[in-house]
Amino acid sequence: MSHFLEMRGIAKTFPGVKALNRVDLQLARGEVHVLAGENGAGKSTLMKIMTGVYRADPGGVIRVDGQDVVIRDPVHASALGISIIYQELAVVNNLTVAENIYLAREPLGAGGLIDSRRMNADAKAVLAELDMNIEPTAKVGNLSIGQKQMVEIARAISYRSKLIIMDEPTASLSHHEASTLMRMVRKLASQNVSVVYISHRLDEIFEIGDRVTVLRDGETVDTRPIGDMTRDILVRKMVDRDMSQLFGKHNSHATRDVLLSVRGLGLKRPTLRGARVADVSFDLHKGEVLGFFGLVGSGRTEIMEMVFGSRPSVGEIRVEGQKVSIREPSQAIDLGIGFVTEDRKEMGLVLGMSVRENFSLTHLSDYCTMGVVQRRRETNACRAYIRSLGIKTPSPEQKLLTLSGGNQQKVVIAKWVARKPRILIVDEPTRGIDIGAKAEVHALLNRLAEDGMSIIVVSSDLPEVLAISDRVVILKEGRITGILDREDATQERVMLAATG
Template identity: 75%
Template sequence: MTPFLEMHNISKTFPGVKALNGVDLTLHRGQVHAVAGENGAGKSTLMKIMTGVLRCDPGGWIEVEGQEVVIADPVHARSLGITIIYQELAVVDNLSIAENIFLAREPINMAGLIDRKKMNAAAAAVLAELDMKLNPTMLVGDLSIGQKQMVEIARAISYQSKLIIMDEPTASLSHHEATVLMRMVKKLAAQGIGIVYISHRLEEIFEIADTVTVMRDGETVDSRPIAEMTRDLLVRKMVDRELSQFFGEHVSHATNEVLLSVRNLSMYRPTHHSARVSDVSFNLHKGEILGFFGLIGAGRTEIMEMIFGSRAYVGEISIDGKTVKITDPSVAINEGLGFVTEDRKAQGLVLGMSVRENFSLTHLADYCRLDFVDRGRETKRCREFIQSLGIKTPSPEQKVVNLSGGNQQKVIIAKWVARRPRILIVDEPTRGIDVGAKAEVHALLNKLAEEGMSIIVVSSDLPEILAISDRIIVLKEGRISGGFTHQEANQENVMLAATG
């Protein structure tokens, strides 16, 4: 079979780092080709070259359907039949779903105006294909992160591309949405469309891929049919370590001391697009890792935002047996809470600032003397966290916007851990992070719990919740639908509680 796209000897050098070094990649239509590797392995850089966002260094070349091409920009790439769905959302919140899907290529009627009836009907057809029961006239700003991701996928499908690149497409999706996506990917491949599938969820790679290419440190380590690859072998090639090294036996550090108590927590004036949380009660013990699981829209994030003071609530929150009224995040922080938010771009980072500046945002006063910042102490402390969390950056002065998604996530975790909160809420802590980095984050959370910190982990990654939690609370439609100890929990009973 003649390849649709071939990349030969692709290298890319940035100031201070060689992101790619002589990479080859061959892609066929009608096949799902997984690209696996740790954060910083070069996957995203390779995809940006494939789609015209970046140019490779001299000596590399690309062929599309047997003809050498220089892909000038993303518009040129789409004209060649190549479309990409990035991990980070690229939707316009104040436009409708249909307007996002057909942005810059809206159908025009005889009067020279946008034919909204035709556009909405076409959008509805694409949404139905994805099993998304949404009105195409809804504003994208009123959707959940998972629904926004599905709008991106709908837009890519609407281009009728020959090759679709999906970069962590299920990172924000519920179990149902991910299942629908898997089904859609197989359907697209059966129709002759090539799929490049980038995911840190290894089970997805083995479920859906025909071929897998493994990258490490900017180079191709291996490329072979998925039938010739095992999970252990894939992990070893990705990180040069055995899978058995990542996760040890679960050890709980929870005590009987209740640090946080939540009683009858309900949302005050819920908006029409948020989960209507009602009557939620639970305790968090000192040294405990308490997991919250539920499908998208179950109310997990809304509960955490109420506890942290960024969303109004009714009910009672107590810390150390004393009732506190958390009216805004500053009150929560003063009470010893920290919050690693789900949306790192919008809420977790200042993208135009450096790693050092982002790191010290939560505790800048620690480095101040006589109203001056001691940059030396600040940089030294930042370097310690860069090393301990394995943050891949040329220096603390690198702008956060230039880091991979997984390394951006580590910076957010670092800035809160450095403040040493008594209670740390982590919402999707390993979203978009590779298997090796995920193990490092889990080890860090376990170490913090061992030192007496109480941790709430919110995750849509069920294996993660099962692996790390001392107890698991399951939510469905804004209410608690189940609770399990670590010993009681398994994939079946937790998912059953989440789906009812």
């Protein structure tokens, strides 16, 4: 079989992290090759090496068309015939379809002016080649997300690409648009273009792929024709790892009393982007750690934002049996709910303020006498939390800006824990922090549950969810597809409910 691209022994090291360890990948011409793996398995790093964004560590071999190459940068990659369609669309909305396709290499006519007629004609030819029914002169801003993606594919084709990488192309498409895309991918393959297809959706993987390569922890663990693969094997290959031993099992402190009860929760105004969350119902018991697991776009964060009142919702929320209306975060906070947000820089912290000021923001009244802040009391409380959470900062007066990610995260947790909420929602509590800090955060959550706090942990890190939760709620495309007790929640079962 003649290969367009061959990669052998590819590794990539970032300061402190080995993102790719030993990756082998062969792409045949006209093949649709699925790349599967969990978040953090190394898919994006591998893609970025293929497109010249990153340079692989020395020692590996990359061959394009049988020639050894070092892919220097994205321009070089596209000269070699490698294109990528990113998850976030890279089109300019107020330009036309043709202008987008030929952006930065517009055909020029007399006097250096753009030859629009030729550009539109060329664009029309490319679109026709792909059976795309889009006018070259249409404004891209007026197109649907699916059509915009088609424009990107047309741009890739117009470069005479021999390899097109698609990163979760159907993540934001409707069902109909997704099937159009599938047809397009087949068409590309029939024209001898190789496609690397990255997806979390199992249905799609089996529908579109010729072969599949599974990545796990930066290594190729398997490559085989799709006909020899089953869902069970695929999922097991993706999730099986030793990491789970790192986090000791904790003891459950859950009681039978329902503290928070959510029924029929859904978005008030569904948006085009993001998950269409609807009909979400679950209970949270006193002292329970309830895990929420789902892939990107499953609506994990949206649900928590609705419970916390920062996103408009429909449905019923009860706290201790009392029906409540939560339309503002301050109302949720008054009901005893705390929310450690996923994005600490944008939503969790005021980076220009000190550790002390960030820490006390959620419960400043505790240190106030008639509206005046008692600095000494505030500082002392802050020092106590700095000590008990092991926050590494020279003083409470240090600006948050200068702290490391793990320490910033601990400040966010401290500011909520100090408020002593009954319910603490933590969204991706350990994203972007090192393994030691991660274990500390897990121990802390366990301690809080022991003291009777109810905790919701949202995470895309499956071993983490399984290690610290009493029960796991599994989400897929904005709906709950399963609620499992910890005894029943194996990696395979959870992954299947999240993707299958």
